[in-house]
Amino acid sequence: MITDQLIGFAFPFLSFLLQETVAKGRLASAWDKVQHPDLSKFLVIGALLFIIGVAGVLTRRNIIVIFMSIELILNAANLNFIAFSNYLQSTGRANAVAGQLFAIFVIVVAAAEAAIGLGIVIALYRNKETIWVDEIDILKW
Amino acid sequence: MVDFRGEVGLNQFWMRLSNSKNNVTVTYYSFFKAKRQSAIDNRQSAMTLHGWEAIFFWVFALAAILAGLLTVMARNAVHSALFLISSLVSVAALFIILRAEFIAGVQILVYVGGVMVLFLFVIMLVNVGAEERGREEIFNGTRQVAASLVFCFLLALGLLAAIGTGVDAMQKRDAVALGQSTVQRNADEEKLPAGATGTSRITKQAEVVGGSLYRYASLPFEIASVLLLVAIIGSVMLARTLKQEASADDVAPEDLSGPGVEGTIVMGVIENP
Numbered sequence: 001m002i003t004d005q006l007i008g009f010a011f012p013f014l015s016f017l018l019q020e021t022v023a024k025g026r027l028a029s030a031w032d033k034v035q036h037p038d039l040s041k042f043l044v045i046g047a048l049l050f051i052i053g054v055a056g057v058l059t060r061r062n063i064i065v066i067f068m069s070i071e072l073i074l075n076a077a078n079l080n081f082i083a084f085s086n087y088l089q090s091t092g093r094a095n096a097v098a099g100q101l102f103a104i105f106v107i108v109v110a111a112a113e114a115a116i117g118l119g120i121v122i123a124l125y126r127n128k129e130t131i132w133v134d135e136i137d138i139l140k141w
Numbered sequence: 142m143v144d145f146r147g148e149v150g151l152n153q154f155w156m157r158l159s160n161s162k163n164n165v166t167v168t169y170y171s172f173f174k175a176k177r178q179s180a181i182d183n184r185q186s187a188m189t190l191h192g193w194e195a196i197f198f199w200v201f202a203l204a205a206i207l208a209g210l211l212t213v214m215a216r217n218a219v220h221s222a223l224f225l226i227s228s229l230v231s232v233a234a235l236f237i238i239l240r241a242e243f244i245a246g247v248q249i250l251v252y253v254g255g256v257m258v259l260f261l262f263v264i265m266l267v268n269v270g271a272e273e274r275g276r277e278e279i280f281n282g283t284r285q286v287a288a289s290l291v292f293c294f295l296l297a298l299g300l301l302a303a304i305g306t307g308v309d310a311m312q313k314r315d316a317v318a319l320g321q322s323t324v325q326r327n328a329d330e331e332k333l334p335a336g337a338t339g340t341s342r343i344t345k346q347a348e349v350v351g352g353s354l355y356r357y358a359s360l361p362f363e364i365a366s367v368l369l370l371v372a373i374i375g376s377v378m379l380a381r382t383l384k385q386e387a388s389a390d391d392v393a394p395e396d397l398s399g400p401g402v403e404g405t406i407v408m409g410v411i412e413n414p
Contacts, residue, residue: 056213058289112372119379
């Protein structure tokens with residue numbers, strides 16, 4: 001069987017790779033980084049949330065889901081603010097809470113934006129009877 | 142480190158596994174055996190999570206990412222809203238791990254309690270039946286989706302590369318301050334009063350944030366209140382019906398929809414069909 005041959009070929013190769021990485025401490029250091037997440041992990045999570053939000057804004061047709069994706073983007077920005085605030089506090093600046101203040105203002109702006117945006121959605125739906133963004137094209141010539 | 146010196150077998154394996162070239166790390170066993178303090182002493186850089194904090198970090202981070210993905214992918218808009226709520230709650234838990242308890246509370250109260258309820262109301266006001274039954278396509282055309290996915294992939298590459306280099310450089314810059322303040326910060330935390338259950342300590346984060354909000358950011362605070370007022374008035378004005386708008390402007394509704402002005406009002410402008 002070709003699968004047996006493949007496994008028979010692949011297994012020594014994989015075990016060799018595993019031994020190499022273990023011997024060089026790469027696996028251990030990667031596992032160590034998993035066990036001790038630091039600032040960069042929070043930033044990566046924030047970046048991933050941001051990208052998911054951007055993908056939602058660019059690909060979805062439902063205007064309400066687009067608004068939700070915008071909320072996701074703002075939340076990712078908040079996560080970055082809070083992570084940097086905590087990092088600055090851990091460098092000895094005990095009162096470095098500027099990041100948390102920014103996060104509060106981001107939440108305020110997000111609430112205002114949601115209220116206005118959903119008001120626009122209601123007005124649009126009342127007049128155009130649609131929530132698909134590709135059908136709302138009265139500004140396109 | 143001292144704690145598992147006498148043990149053999151698996152410990153030896155883990156120790157050998159964790160002995161890399163330049164740093165001796167505490168792995169696996171220290172989760173359950175070594176004291177938290179010794180784990181902290183072993184790491185020079187601060188803002189590194191240990192033990193249960195690390196476990197909860199991964200749980201909530203993965204939950205936030207997964208719920209965010211499902212928000213974008215869900216066919217039903219109500220499901221999207223519920224997944225977004227779980228994503229927001231997971232991010233609030235991450236805020237708590239980052240010792241920003243006040244922001245976590247604000248996030249849950251304002252986002253989950255206010256904004257998402259508003260979203261759910263609007264979803265139920267507009268019609269989503271067609272989407273639910275699968276008659277309508279939920280994504281844009283294939284070409285747009287492909288282009289935006291390529292764009293997002295490039296964005297991900299750029300952001301991850303920037304984070305990788307930037308955080309390394311920043312931690313190198315702050316290495317001395319980080320090492321010094323870790324000890325100081327732990328000592329400060331020990332002085333805080335214990336909570337009712339005795340497992341946690343009552344922090345002063347909310348106090349510090351409130352003080353800074355009025356001390357350093359009082360003008361933006363006032364501007365934010367004006368912004369919220371404008372948002373209230375704007376949303377009330379936008380969501381008015383034709384009849385309500387006409388009565389507010391002292392125009393009889395039959396004058397607006399008479400034979401001369403056939404059509405509908407789109408954002409204050411009469412649009413003829």
